[in-house]
Amino acid sequence: MSTVYDIHALHPSKDLPASPSSELKNAFKSVFQKMSQSGPVSITRNRKREAILLPADLYDQIINELASKDPLELLRQDYETRFADMQSDVSAAAYEDAFSASPAALGDAAKAHQAD
Numbered sequence: 001m002s003t004v005y006d007i008h009a010l011h012p013s014k015d016l017p018a019s020p021s022s023e024l025k026n027a028f029k030s031v032f033q034k035m036s037q038s039g040p041v042s043i044t045r046n047r048k049r050e051a052i053l054l055p056a057d058l059y060d061q062i063i064n065e066l067a068s069k070d071p072l073e074l075l076r077q078d079y080e081t082r083f084a085d086m087q088s089d090v091s092a093a094a095y096e097d098a099f100s101a102s103p104a105a106l107g108d109a110a111k112a113h114q115a116d
Contacts, residue, residue, distance in 0.1 A: 004061065014049060016042040021050065 019031045019041050031053065035041045040054040067073045085091060101109070 004057075014042070016040050016052065018042045018044045018049070019053075021045040024053070 017034060017038060019034065021043055024031045024043055031041060031043075035053045035055065040052050040058070042049050043051040043053055098106075
């Protein structure tokens with residue numbers, strides 16, 4: 001079962017515990033344990049923040065939450081859903097019916113739809 005993190009309780013990278021990149025290179029296990037125990041760790045090089053080491057579950061959660069709030073992502077998901085619906089056998093049959101219908105049948109369908 002994956003861990004759920006409260007992303008609102010996360011701190012800016014400048015406030016995270018720091019580990020020099022040389023420590024990560026030479027002692028990955030200890031930096032990884034620090035991340036596992038206390039959460040994200042800022043990786044520094046020449047005392048400048050260069051990267052953040054964080055749990056994979058947290059990364060996935062952040063990405064999912066950001067995507068759920070992105071208006072373009074919401075539109076993309078809606079488009080994908082509608083497009084998938086259009087690929088069904090029912091949609092294919094309706095498409096064939098519409099394009100093989102006579103002009104009179106199309107007129108009758110339009111009038112019936114207008115009456116609804």
